[in-house]
Amino acid sequence: MASAGSSPLDTYAGNGSAHGTGSTAPWQRAALGANLLSPDGGLGVTIFEEMTTLAVSTGAINLGQGFPDEDGPSEIKAAAQAAIASGANQYAPGQGVPALREAIAAHQKRFYGLDPNPDTEVLVTTGATEAIAAALLAFVQPGDEVLTFEPFYDSYGAIIGLAGAKHVTAPLLAPDFMPDLNALENAFSSRTKVVLLNNPHNPTGAVFPRHVLAKVVELAAKYDAMIVSDEVYEHLTFGPAHIPVASLPGAAARTITISSAGKTFSFTGWKIGWLSGPEHLVAAVRTVKQFLTYSSGTPFQSAIAVGLALPDDFYTGIATTLQHKRDILAAGLRAAGFGVYSPSGTYFINVDTAPLGICDSVDLARRLPGLVGVAAIPVPVFCHPEGAERTRSLLRFAFCKKTGVLEEAAERLATLKDRL
Template identity: 85%
Template sequence: MADMSPAGSSAPPVHTSLPWQRAAGGANLLSPDGGLGVTIFEEMTTLAVAKGAINLGQGFPDEDGPAEMKEAARAAIQAGANQYAPGKGFPRLREAVAAHQERFYGLTPDPDTEVIVTTGATEAIAASLLAFVQPGDEVLTFEPFYDSYGAIIAMAGAKHVTAPLAAPDFLPDLDALEDAFSNRTKVVLLNNPHNPMGTVFPRDVLAKVVELAEKYDAIIVSDEVYEHLTFGEAHIPVTTLPGAAERTITISSAGKTFSFTGWKIGWLSGPAHLVAAARTVKQFLSYSSGTPFQEAVAIGLGLPDAFYADIAATLKEKRDILAAGLREAGFGVYVPGGTYFINVDAATLGITDSVALARRLPDLVGVAAIPVPVFCHAEGAERTRSLLRFAFCKKTALLHEAASRLATLQDKL
């Protein structure tokens, strides 16, 4: 991969005139001399395999989701649901998304005009940004940010502006957030609950986002894929706040909620005119996808409340297992309110370069993680240079083993 140390990532990428180069630069994949690297996820996964390490870097579950959903997908394949789905998704899934929004949040999107099915949340985000952003515009995100955000913003030719999330609670300073807005702010790309920091944003932060979006006439694109993975903190869709609904596209997916990340079934909802614009772009990206999986996801969205409560409770137990091992390792641990990521500070061990530590961990203790600076631009990379992110969406036995290995870290350093 490109040099992802804070010093390396602080230099602006060069030779970024072509779209692919802009995308690579936006995702921190270009070195200062313009060399192209692999993603940090690929690098850490390769290291984990080579060293026989437990991979707590890339965030994917190692257990399947509900059996009834798998059976529904098999039945759909057997019944011949193997050709193109409608461009905006099968009616049953769109209706299930609308019913889900009403059931959990009191929202009533029209499944015919205000909901579309996408190839995962990533395509929904790409379609939304490409629909509304052009060169000269600004897109505002919190920082650290999920790497695909920077890539898509750069491909669109827009400027990526960030507002920092600072330890220990990883909430934004509201004055700094306001300073990040300008008359060129076209889209606020919100991620709540937040990857990689695990923050579940409270109402006052969301209200400030809406207030500023109204002031600057910006569209809010809200990535809420971890909406059901919170631990005692209620998820608040930003579109439920006064003044938000008419300017907000809400995005989610089946991958995180149901542990079927490989199915790549996502959706977006919002006002008909915004959804129509995003659909116009989306139909020239993938057009449609996942025909047999759409029926299965519709069934999943209708699962009883007990299912949703159980997935959060089970994940919380896994979070706590890993947190205990990380504390024993000597890290400063930031306990997340949601998602399936936990962040730690290596500075408590006298280590300030998390990128270098991440490259050593698979060999030192047989566990792989992701350094947080790779989710940042220059100043953010310096601010987070000692932080590491671990994923706890793994089998309980594996997490106990990872915790045991991590507990030996201070002896190995």
């Protein structure tokens, strides 16, 4: 953790001195990239661990970490149980079980008109996190730049740091968390090797429209950069349709598309992810991936193949259910006095604490479990120092919980103004 004299933002945002290669050890670069090093070099715990500990110690409802509190479809669980009983308990092929690779290819064609070859253009990974790590480690080296939007999911910074690259960001701006396209263009340079895109976007809940994605593709082509697109929330949108960036003209040849079973099917503990893209890019990522985990989750892979073939009403149903849950929590957050930014996708909702006269969301996040019995995550922890200042009054809440839990959380939050 940071020293006693450092500020909350310092603890998680770091001092900004080494978002490039520096002379630090690889683990230190990873920690710095994930905002785990304080200015004095102390190693802290993640904000997720801190908020979870606070939630447990106070009996608070934990709306910080984004994992569901109920299982996904029973037919997928039954398929996993059957696979275990039938002996599918040894190493899977390094590229993934054929049935799952075929199901991923069929899913991409069914929903988006993309047609990857399951034998050469699809790779199964240990969750989307490994897919992102393997892709960046395959293509990025010291001196390169990796561009993300900001706020950014914390593992992006960690892997960029581990690879020794420089992490460059373009801000997403409230209230709709869309990028300023001029600022996006200014963030590119001749050293931009990879654009790491997250759409739908965590933590903001933004779903990027076609013109934003087209600008990303245009700039990636101009600077000859790859696009690595994290699309794990692809089926969790409320109104706007998800558009895979690989489906845009000129994008497919330079794009790796990543998704996973965890968010769509509510089986986060199974860690089944995948990526697809041009054969030569997938082969490069596979070369790295085989020396990370090689393979994992054999019985779960065939079960997720069953899930990907579920009918359309399953996919529309999960989005409809989540939208209802979003609205339950949003009502409680408005009653609390927050400024509420209603998301178009994911299962996260962001609020502004400034209407309550509070501009330090890190401090409020630490007090909230004791005040009203609800835990959240401050958005500044997903930013570099400049971005942390810009977002210092924002909090993120997860609504991927049972309806009754969200109703109770909304009731508790509604009392916040009286308790402050």
